[in-house]
Amino acid sequence: MSELKYHKASNASEAASMISGTEDGKFLAGGQTLLPTMKAKLAAPSDLVDVSGASDMIGISISGNTVSIGAMTTHADVAGNPELNAVCPSICALAGNIGDPAVRHRGTIGGSVANNDPAADYPAALLALGATITTNNRDISADDFFVGMFETALEDGEIITKVSFDAPEKGAYAKFPNPASRYAMVGVFAAKSSGGARVAVTGAGSDGVFRQSDMEAALDGSWSPDSVSDVSVSADNLLSDIHGDAAYRANLVKVMAARAVANA
Amino acid sequence: MTEISMVVNGKSVKADVADNTLLVDYIRESLRLTGTHVGCDTSQCGACVVHVDGKAVKSCTMLAASAQGSDVTTIEGLANGDLHPMQAAFKENHGLQCGFCTPGMIMSATDMVARYNASGKELTEEAIRDELEGNICRCTGYHNIVKAIADGASKMTNA
DSSP: OOOOOOEEEHHHHHHHHHHOOOSEEEEESTTTTHHHHHHHTTTTSSEEEEEOOOOGOOOEEEEEEEEEETTTTHHHHTTHHHHHHOOHHHHHHHHHTTHHHHHHHBBBBHHHHHHTOOTOOOHHHHHHHTEEEEESSSEEEEEEHHTTTTSSSSHHHHHOOEEEOOOOSSSEEEEEETTTTOOOOEEEEEETTEEEOOOOOOOOOOTEEEEOHHHHHHHOOOOOHHHHHHOOOOOTTOOBTTTOOOHHHHHHHHHHHHHHHHHH | EEEEEETTTTTTEEEEEEETTTTTHHIIIOOOOOOOSSSSSSSSSSSTEEEEETTTEGGSSGGGGGTTTTTTGGGGGBSSOOOOOOHHHHHHHTTOOOOOHHHHHHHHHHHHHHHHHHHTTOOOOHHHHGGGGGOOOSOOOOOHHHHHHHHHHHHHHHH
């Protein structure tokens, strides 16, 4: 790993001011993606601003149906929160299936969302739940936040402080993990709310996470696994790699969507 | 350089480390606690698992500086005169062959037992296999590791 200067921020505003003085600084959340990326010499930031202990960015609050999760809340804490599980079990189940137990003790929702890995699980949840991503500067809707593969609407030096959403009437996430890496080859989060159905797909899109609007329309007509199974899914703009080609992933989108709807 | 201080296996330690020092390198190279192993160095294999503030983490994927002020337990910190019940269970159930992955297996095992006991969930054989997602063994085929963890879990609960 290249040399770097380490800074530890105790809150979000301190983190923002620490990074503003750096040449090519990056925020360090749980580090479960960034540190391996740096070890592989695919990233070499001049500075790391560690926000994993930023006290105003940790914790889960629930008010009625509205859920707010601090950006530095770990996957383990999301998965194991009984109050959250009571209002939105689908996000707890999703978090409990990311990586492995040790990774879940360090990895955070804010880190995952900021990285926007095309095979990450959380982006599908936030997009399907119509979540709001709050930064130190503004609120960004999930629809505007996820811009492309590893690309988000975040500006330089902008930091996610929390994500919030209303728990859906029904919702579930189904993922087909790569048998070796366990990353989603395709993951589909389907949610039904008063505003209608939303279906978000991760692992498959060549531009990262995306909404499957044909399935949303079908589910608005009738919320059932058969509704999504009858939708034709184009292989255009889907990923092809050694693990599966675009046509294979297109079929998996249907299968995972049907499973998500069935489990919701 | 950054000055760090933490408690490792009950002992206060303090050092000046390069800012890019990984926790596992601090544990092995500076503290000379070489029971924690580096296997893949890519957070897949779990040979480097230690407990930080009571939670299993991959010490190859955490900066030493991030553990500032923490309470760290390595495999050397488990036994207290006699083998820890989980270590004894691995010995009795032939839960190892070459032994390289064993420190990480045991640190993950004690972590899962603590979590399942705290939440009142039953640590079934299926749960043990699922919980071992992040620990790789290339010798045993896992059967005896799973048996050892089930045995160690009951020894820990009845200890």
